[in-house]
Amino acid sequence: MDSFTSWFESRNGTLDSTSMTITEIPGHGRGAIALRDIPEGHTLFTIPRDLTLSTRTSALPSLLGNVEWKRFGLDVGWAGLILCMLWEEAQGPLSKWSGYISVLPSEFDTPMFWSLTELEELKGTAVVDKIGKDDAERDFYDKVIPTVQSRPELFPPKSKHLHYTLENYHLMGSRILSRSFTVSKWTDDLENVEPSGDASANGANGNVDNTGMEVDESPINGAEQEPDSMEESEDEHVEDIDDPSDVAMVPMADMLNARFESENAKLFYEQHNLKMITTKHVKAGEQIWNTYGDPPNSDLLRRYGHVDVVPLCAPLTGEGNPEDVVEVRADLVVSAASNASSEHLQERIDWWLENTDDDTFIIGTDCQLPEDLISFIRLLLQTDMEWEKTKKKSKLPKPSLDAEVFPVAIELLVKRLSEYPTTVQEDESLLNEPSKLTTRKRNAIVVRLGEKYILQGTMNELHKSREALRASEKDKNKRKSSHHSDATTTSKKARR
Incomplete structure (x- = not known):
């Protein structure tokens, strides 16, 4: 991870390397570990807003043009962001995010990649109907492919079969589903930055339902984050996001793992930066956890490929x-x-x-x-x-x-x-x-x-x-019967 850290800091990101490190953690993949006792309210790292990867920060939408962007339906759902990620990857070292994209996971255990036999194990649950694979592939063929074919100067034909494939489309969609945040434009009254990693808005690998991370109001000028994986922005990846351009990949922040009710750090925002700040005292050697907002296992599996027990x-x-x-x-x-x-x-x-x-x-x-x-x-x-x-x-x-x-x-x-x-x-x-x-x-x-x-x-x-x-x-009937019996006895006494 040294190369990633170097890239991050070269792009004006700041990391307190005396407090935390990114490493492999048995059973959790990569994650963040505290190198020393860290007090509550401590800033672990800072990410410039322009280092987040979204349809706002990638150059592709402006190169393609707003009219064309909308004509191909890239302003709806996750298809636009996925295309941006595919394009940035195709730029290789020329991309601002090359050092980030190179460390993103290339394999997932989410149901999107399961075989039909494996999916049978989920029969009876609502997971299968929410994977959104068909919707994702429809967007790929109806939006992405026509866009790529229309602008050979932006998408060289020789790179089409290397980068703009259905396999890569699903891969990028899953990266968004499991790792993205909702990062709204800065306004004076802005209060939260939310994880976005799911899909239910018709775009990416399915739909978007907003389950990534959410960023809340920062104790210092900003907002806090609560991972949402953009759960349903696109059925497979994001669920009803008001503005798909709010969905963003956030380097470094997405390196933190999450576990049920274990959160001890959250992403907060300021006008120009996002900050990961501890919300509890963290002891040396402990894992630094973000939060998914504690969704059910059906959503955890669909979005992230794991469950909490x-x-x-x-x-x-x-x-x-x-x-x-x-x-x-x-x-x-x-x-x-x-x-x-x-x-x-x-x-x-x-x-x-x-x-x-x-x-x-x-x-x-x-x-x-x-x-x-x-x-x-x-x-x-x-x-x-x-x-x-x-x-x-x-x-x-x-x-x-x-x-x-x-x-x-x-x-x-x-x-x-x-x-x-x-x-x-x-x-x-x-x-x-x-x-x-x-x-x-x-x-x-x-x-x-x-x-x-x-x-x-x-x-x-x-x-x-x-x-x-x-x-x-x-x-009640017994009391009624008793009351009736008492009333009858009283009536008989009265007649006597």
Whole structure:
């Protein structure tokens, strides 16, 4: 890493080499280690804004021209940034970022690069549908290739098959997904710089969903960072970023690893610089961690190719990711509510979508049914008269659990569990023999098992709630019966 550090400092980056070093860390790849005890609030390194790599700082957009840039759709999603990275790489030592691009990872364990057999291990999870490989390849052929072919003076034909390939496009997209930040233009009221590394905005290797790092307000004129991997800026890489030009690669900052609730440094910004500053006291020999914002394992795997496993909190037991979630599709809810009247059912579904635009429900490790899911179940179970009142008031049903909702909710969880090809017991047995598992298979098992724990835990909580409701109703009826008996006795005494 000496050559990278030399490049970084030659480009006006500053590094406190007495406090930290970048080195290989077993099980974590490259990362930052504290060389001495570092106090909270200490600046580890500073990156000039013009050393970040984005569509704002690369020369390509201006060379191509704004009109052409937009004509080819490079102003939407990650395709523009990926093309800039491909072009900068093609410039070799002439590129301002040559010393940075040369040390970026060239292999990833993210599902984007898995075989079909490996992807089968993720069946039942929402990961596969979010990889965005098809969308990424569509952007490559519809945006990048036409751009490259239109300007041979910028993209020499001899370099086309060397640099502007689909393989390289996916590689650059994955680098953005796992390492980028959201770096907005400086304004007096700017407060945050966010990690951007995911995709869901239609561009890069998929879409962009903003999950990279985010930069928050600096204790000294700036903002702090929280990695987001731009999770969905482009489906595979960035999720809905307001301005794709905010997505940037940040040399040195992306060398720090992240782990659940371990963050001890964040990226802060000032008008002309970004600064990595410690947020806690860091002891000599400890790893310096940035943060991903603690996403679920499904997102960690999709964006970064790894998972986090720590002790879980009640009502769950064992180990997993406390931020794990399970996605439940609305069509599965409709299927579970099979006893609902079919008359006007589609009308109710359309009304729900118009009023909520919500066709997926999220259950977390608290194992509680979300209120919107309960409300949707109640809508499906309404009588025609109740449905007419709901339409007239244009108000969602109250999210209250009752005897009618319980069986539908439990059936829904059973159906959702059946979408995984393996059981909890089978997955646990597989994890007990780690020597027989590849890293990818082990990570896939951890993801799907975490989701199954949530579904089983939620089912257990529903059974408890239903029994509590039954006990309450039984007690209420008993009190009514007792009250009626007392009233009858009193009446007889009065007649005497």
